[in-house]
Amino acid sequence: MPANPFVLVTPATRGLSLALTRHFLRTTSLPVFATHRSDTAQNVKDRILSPLQDIDPKRLTLLPLDLTSEDSISSAADALSEALDADSYLHTGLFTGGVLHPEKQPSDLNFADIQSTFQINVISHLLLIKHFSRFLPAANHNSDALAKWVHVTARVGSISDNKRGGWYSYRSSKAALNQVIKTFDLQLQMKKTPSMCVGVHPGTVKTDLSKGFWKGVPGDELFEPEYSAEKLIDVVANLKDEQRGKVWDWAGKEVHW
Numbered sequence: 001m002p003a004n005p006f007v008l009v010t011p012a013t014r015g016l017s018l019a020l021t022r023h024f025l026r027t028t029s030l031p032v033f034a035t036h037r038s039d040t041a042q043n044v045k046d047r048i049l050s051p052l053q054d055i056d057p058k059r060l061t062l063l064p065l066d067l068t069s070e071d072s073i074s075s076a077a078d079a080l081s082e083a084l085d086a087d088s089y090l091h092t093g094l095f096t097g098g099v100l101h102p103e104k105q106p107s108d109l110n111f112a113d114i115q116s117t118f119q120i121n122v123i124s125h126l127l128l129i130k131h132f133s134r135f136l137p138a139a140n141h142n143s144d145a146l147a148k149w150v151h152v153t154a155r156v157g158s159i160s161d162n163k164r165g166g167w168y169s170y171r172s173s174k175a176a177l178n179q180v181i182k183t184f185d186l187q188l189q190m191k192k193t194p195s196m197c198v199g200v201h202p203g204t205v206k207t208d209l210s211k212g213f214w215k216g217v218p219g220d221e222l223f224e225p226e227y228s229a230e231k232l233i234d235v236v237a238n239l240k241d242e243q244r245g246k247v248w249d250w251a252g253k254e255v256h257w
Contacts, residue, residue: 003141005091006084010035010065010076010128013044016152016205017096019225021048023233025055030091033080035065067097067124070131077131089147090135090195092236096152097124103168114169121173122180125151129184139192146244147195148236149184153177153247155201155255178247178257185245196244200236202228203250223250 012021012034021034025048036044041062049057061083065076099120101113129149137147155161157174178199185197205228223231231250239248247255 004085004088006031006088007091008033008093010095011097016202016225016228019229020094023229026052031059033061033063035063035076037066067120070127073127074131089137092148094150095125095128100170104166117169117173122176125177125180136193136195141194143194149197150236151177151181151199153199158255158257160256182245199247200232201249201255202232
């Protein structure tokens with residue numbers, strides 16, 4: 001029986017995540033599952049599909065998911081399971097959740113903001129691994145290519161690259177996420193599954209998350225979401241086994257810890 005690969009993007013409704021979702025719909029024939037926190041599934045689906053032409057709407061399925069609730073994450077995984085055939089498996093999963101509360105100095109640190117940062121940037125990613133990794137191909141799966149489990153992280157999570165300081169909670173949370181990426185990839189290797197876990201750094205993308213910092217970024221280093229999405233998907237698609245467990249930027253260069 002032929003296997004049925006699919007793509008998962010979570011969350012998938014704004015900025016880079018929206019561009020990633022649309023890119024998969026436009027450039028592949030794979031079913032795409034996308035998650036949303038608010039609005040109705042139909043409204044979100046219509047918004048995602050609105051600029052796309054000749055795309056079968058049946059290829060896109062929306063799942064409600066709130067990154068701050070494990071019950072919601074678990075329910076979304078169960079809903080995905082119910083929507084899949086027995087021979088379906090995750091071909092590419094992109095986990096895009098991130099929030100930024102910039103702190104320039106210790107006095108800027110705020111307990112609620114720190115909690116929010118680690119909840120979205122680290123804890124939600126751990127819980128997505130807990131509930132969604134069951135969709136990766138099993139060890140005995142007959143596949144010529146490795147399935148890709150991909151977390152969107154950031155260069156500022158690199159300790160060796162930190163030359164400017166600041167952004168305490170954001171830097172720390174991304175460094176923690178990078179450790180999660182490495183640890184989960186080791187688990188996949190131990191289980192001998194035909195899959196890998198990596199992180200990707202999209203560059204500075206013109207999204208709400210980075211809006212307050214656009215003026216300080218040179219024009220050729222500030223990317224439209226569609227450009228960054230195209231670059232990231234190309235990098236991910238071409239990763240080899242020896243590149244697993246690491247972080248790669250939009251140009252295919254390794255981001256060192």
